[in-house]
Amino acid sequence: MILAVAKATAQAHGYNGLSFRELxxxxxxxxxxxxxxxxxxxxxxxxxxxxxxxxxxxKLEDLWTESKDPATCLRNYTAIFRKALETGNRMCMxxxxxxxxxxxxxxxxxxxxxxxxxxxAWLTKVLPSMNTPGNAKTRKRHARxxxxxxxxxxxxxxxxxDISLYDEIIESYHASGLIPC
Amino acid sequence: MILAVAKATAQAHGYNGLSFRELxxxxxxxxxxxxxxxxxxxxxxxxxxxxxxxxxxxKLEDLWTESKDPATCLRNYTAIFRKALETGNRMCMxxxxxxxxxxxxxxxxxxxxxxxxxxxAWLTKVLPSMNTPGNAKTRKRHARxxxxxxxxxxxxxxxxxDISLYDEIIESYHASGLIPC
DNA sequence: ACCTGAACACCGTTCAAGT
DNA sequence: ACCTGAACACCGTTCAAGT
Numbered sequence: 552m553i554l555a556v557a558k559a560t561a562q563a564h565g566y567n568g569l570s571f572r573e574l575x576x577x578x579x580x581x582x583x584x585x586x587x588x589x590x591x592x593x594x595x596x597x598x599x600x601x602x603x604x605x606x607x608x609x610k611l612e613d614l615w616t617e618s619k620d621p622a623t624c625l626r627n628y629t630a631i632f633r634k635a636l637e638t639g640n641r642m643c644m645x646x647x648x649x650x651x652x653x654x655x656x657x658x659x660x661x662x663x664x665x666x667x668x669x670x671x672a673w674l675t676k677v678l679p680s681m682n683t684p685g686n687a688k689t690r691k692r693h694a695r696x697x698x699x700x701x702x703x704x705x706x707x708x709x710x711x712x713d714i715s716l717y718d719e720i721i722e723s724y725h726a727s728g729l730i731p732c
Numbered sequence: 733m734i735l736a737v738a739k740a741t742a743q744a745h746g747y748n749g750l751s752f753r754e755l756x757x758x759x760x761x762x763x764x765x766x767x768x769x770x771x772x773x774x775x776x777x778x779x780x781x782x783x784x785x786x787x788x789x790x791k792l793e794d795l796w797t798e799s800k801d802p803a804t805c806l807r808n809y810t811a812i813f814r815k816a817l818e819t820g821n822r823m824c825m826x827x828x829x830x831x832x833x834x835x836x837x838x839x840x841x842x843x844x845x846x847x848x849x850x851x852x853a854w855l856t857k858v859l860p861s862m863n864t865p866g867n868a869k870t871r872k873r874h875a876r877x878x879x880x881x882x883x884x885x886x887x888x889x890x891x892x893x894d895i896s897l898y899d900e901i902i903e904s905y906h907a908s909g910l911i912p913c
Numbered sequence: 914a915c916c917t918g919a920a921c922a923c924c925g926t927t928c929a930a931g932t
Numbered sequence: 933a934c935c936t937g938a939a940c941a942c943c944g945t946t947c948a949a950g951t
Contacts, residue, residue, distance in 0.1 A: 565831050567748040571944065582944085584916050592944065640833065649891035650746050650831035652821065660891075667888065695888070695897070696881075696904030703884020707876070710830035711845065716876070723877030728909040752925065763925085765935050773925065 552578060553588060557599050562641035566596055566651050566659070593656035600662035603644050604669055611673045624677045625730055629721050632705045636714050646706055670698050678731075697730055733759060734769060738780050743822035747777055747832050747840070774837035781843035784825050785850055792854045805858045806911055810902050813886045817895050827887055851879050859912075878911055 556577050561569055569592065575582040589595035614627045635641040648655065648663040655663070674694035675687075701721070708717035724730040737758050742750055750773065756763040770776035795808045816822040829836065829844040836844070855875035856868075882902070889898035905911040 564834055565748075567746075568832075568835060570942090572942080581917055583918080583946085586945070587915060590945090642831070645891060646827075646887060647831050649887040650823070650828050651749075652890055652893070653745055654749060664892065667891070692900055692904050693908070696885075696901045696908065699884040699888040699901050700877075700881040700905070700910070701884070702887060703880040703882070704877075706827065706830040706883060706887065707848065707880040709833055710826060710841075710848070712833070719873055720877045720880050723873050724881070724910065727874070727877065729881070729905065751923090753923080761934095762936055764927085764937080767926070768934060771926090 553585060553595075554598060554602055557595060558603065559639075559641075561599055561647070562635065562644070563639055565647040566655060569595070593658055596656065596659035597662050600644060600659055600666070604662065604666040607666060608669050611669065615673070615676070621677050622732060628674070628677075629701060629730075632701055633714065633717055636705060636708055636717055640709055640712055642705060642709055643702060645702055646709075667698065671695050674698060697724075700724055700729055734766060734776075735779060735783055738776060739784065740820075740822075742777075742780055742828070743816065743825070744820055746828040747836060750776070774839055777837065777840035778843050781825060781840055781847070785843065785847040788847060789850050792850065796854070796857070802858050803913060809855070809858075810882060810911075813882055814895065814898055814902075817886060817889055817898055821890055821893055823886060823890055824883060826883055827890075848879065852876050855879060878905075881905055881910055 553574065556574055557569060560574070571582040571585045571592070575585050578585075585595075589598065610631065611628075614624055617627075618624060632643060635643060643666070644663050645667050648660070648666075652660070671691065671694045674697055675691050678690050678694055701724075704717050704720040704724070707720065708714055721730070725732055734755065737755055738750060741755070752763040752766045752773070756766050759766075766776075770779065791812065792809075795805055798808075799805060813824060816824060824847070825844050826848050829841070829847075833841070852872065852875045855878055856872050859871050859875055882905075885898050885901040885905070888901065889895055902911070906913055
């Protein structure tokens with residue numbers, strides 16, 4: 552229950568926006584009780600980020616089993632980031648991770664980096680079945696570029712609270728060839 | 733002096749990472765004195781963001797007068813974002829803006845959005861001299877896509893504190909055609 | 914096993930009081 | 933005109949004390 556409430560807050564307000572007192576109030580308990588389950592904020596952050604990438608990983612595996620057509624996969628993929636914006640203008644954890652980089656405990660950093668790793672690995676798996684030339688290394692580079700660009704699109708759309716901006720930028724990525732059709 | 737110290741802190745820790753007490757300590761004064769010059773944190777944030785986009789605008793105008801060759805302009809442009817990473821792993825203000833969106837006072841949001849507007853306008857100006865097809869509207873879309881993608885690259889590189897990651901992603905943008913050569 | 918109240922050093926903010 | 937000390941309600945954290 553703590554993790555469920557904390558996840559929603561973190562995706563909307565970031566790590567610094569997470570407050571033990573606020574969390575406790577929402578659940579109907581005292582802040583000291585939260586500390587019983589998660590001794591420090593770092594512990595909470597680690598558990599949170601881990602659950603986040605576990606969910607994310609499962610979701611990506613679903614997409615892959617659902618359809619192995621690369622074009623469909625990529626469309627469904629960008630839709631995941633869109634969904635976060637739809638649901639209360641939320642963001643991928645990697646975005647906060649970067650913004651609050653200096654404030655994050657090392658243990659939290661590691662877990663949030665796992666999110667990026669999983670996404671890049673999945674994209675690398677999806678890409679080769681397309682007309683992507685080159686070896687495994689250039690494919691991974693391409694996958695990283697796509698992930699970074701989609702993150703940037705989500706970031707920009709969120710900062711304007713304008714989801715149509717996200718759609719437009721993604722279409723530009725397709726048109727320019729960054730995201731193959 | 734307050735703005736100079738605050739700018740460095742904000743680019744590294746974000747808006748939430750800005751502390752009146754910490755700021756005062758660095759300058760050698762009490763936190764209440766900072767409030768004399770900037771009554772609220774919102775006032776400080778507005779002044780900070782305004783100075784940021786003013787500097788940014790001047791820098792972009794320099795690039796344009798220096799060389800009107802689009803390829804040179806774009807290379808120099810991506811170098812600006814690289815420079816921030818080099819200098820203490822800092823980030824463009826737009827990144828924090830998005831991450832801390834819900835926490836920002838409206839007045840601050842407006843000033844930080846001006847940063848994005850200036851960058852997109854500049855890119856739109858630089859692009860048409862290339863082999864970019866289409867009308868003004870598609871050029872602006874392309875400019876937005878480039879800005880969002882570069883922001884994403886900066887974000888990802890910062891979250892790993894790995895500047896070579898930034899270089900690789902930018903090269904991928906060039907290779908895929910998102911950033912025309 | 915789980916929760917609580919009270920304390921601590923932090924935060925932005927306010928304000929009367931100093932020079 | 934500029935600075936300060938003290939107060940307020942917030943924050944994460946700790947701990948002795950409760951059931």
